[in-house]
Amino acid sequence: MNITQIRNATLRVQFGGVEFLIDPFLAAKGAYPSFPNTPNADKHNPLVELPVAAEEVVRADVTIVTHLHLDHYDDVAKRLLPKQMRLLAQSEQDAASMRADGFEQVDVIGDSTYVGDVRIQRTSGQHGTGEIGQRMGKVSGIVLTHPRERTLYIAGDTIWCTDVEAAIEQYQPKVIVVNGGAAQFLQGDPILMGKDDIYRTHQEAPDALVIVSHMEAVNHCLLTRTELRNFLQEKGLTSSIYVPEDGESLSF
Numbered sequence: 207m208n209i210t211q212i213r214n215a216t217l218r219v220q221f222g223g224v225e226f227l228i229d230p231f232l233a234a235k236g237a238y239p240s241f242p243n244t245p246n247a248d249k250h251n252p253l254v255e256l257p258v259a260a261e262e263v264v265r266a267d268v269t270i271v272t273h274l275h276l277d278h279y280d281d282v283a284k285r286l287l288p289k290q291m292r293l294l295a296q297s298e299q300d301a302a303s304m305r306a307d308g309f310e311q312v313d314v315i316g317d318s319t320y321v322g323d324v325r326i327q328r329t330s331g332q333h334g335t336g337e338i339g340q341r342m343g344k345v346s347g348i349v350l351t352h353p354r355e356r357t358l359y360i361a362g363d364t365i366w367c368t369d370v371e372a373a374i375e376q377y378q379p380k381v382i383v384v385n386g387g388a389a390q391f392l393q394g395d396p397i398l399m400g401k402d403d404i405y406r407t408h409q410e411a412p413d414a415l416v417i418v419s420h421m422e423a424v425n426h427c428l429l430t431r432t433e434l435r436n437f438l439q440e441k442g443l444t445s446s447i448y449v450p451e452d453g454e455s456l457s458f
């Protein structure tokens with residue numbers, strides 16, 4: 207497999223001979239206002255440009271959208287993705303919304319969803335705690351498996367929770383992508399993983415490589431790559447947890 211960190215949660219993944227695009231958020235730097243009721247409200251999203259042209263990012267076989275928040279599926283993605291491309295959604299509700307955007311081949315990830323020989327399974331998550339987590343709505347992760355590939359688990363927009371623990375136990379992934387950044391509102395707990403959640407993920411899967419995505423691209427993400435890397439250095443975890451730059455590719 208090959209995983210390219212594009213920007214925010216947007217990834218390109220070559221797996222079992224298939225080119226996947228995950229969570230396309232493709233607008234130019236500063237195209238959208240900050241998220242409401244968040245820190246750094248003077249900063250517009252996305253905070254940085256894409257490392258490659260958006261037109262290039264959308265050249266994939268299949269696109270998977272873990273949930274419909276703007277920083278995972280935006281207007282530029284809706285415009286640039288070919289309307290005939292196969293899209294995979296977490297729920298019938300999300301799929302209906304994507305069909306309303308003009309996409310003609312939208313499937314809900316189910317018990318036997320395959321693209322070629324790659325099996326795609328949906329996992330659950332919690333996009334925050336308590337009332338905020340409820341308000342964030344349903345979110346999902348995905349697990350990709352193929353006879354000749356190591357198992358890949360992309361946890362999606364979730365904090366560390368029993369859903370993540372259960373997914374690691376069930377699928378025994380060798381590569382795990384988590385969304386770090388510790389995004390938060392002015393009140394309440396983070397809605398994405400922070401340092402301790404990422405560390406916890408590693409403890410649950412000590413033999414897996416944990417890759418941290420969703421960093422330094424939207425205004426309410428407060429954990430920086432530098433702070434996280436310093437933490438990993440202190441803990442001696444730099445060979446188990448990796449924080450790629452935008453545009454960086456990793457092969458396994």
Ligand SMILES: [Zn+2]
Binds near residue numbers: 275277278363420
């Ligand atoms: Zn997000």
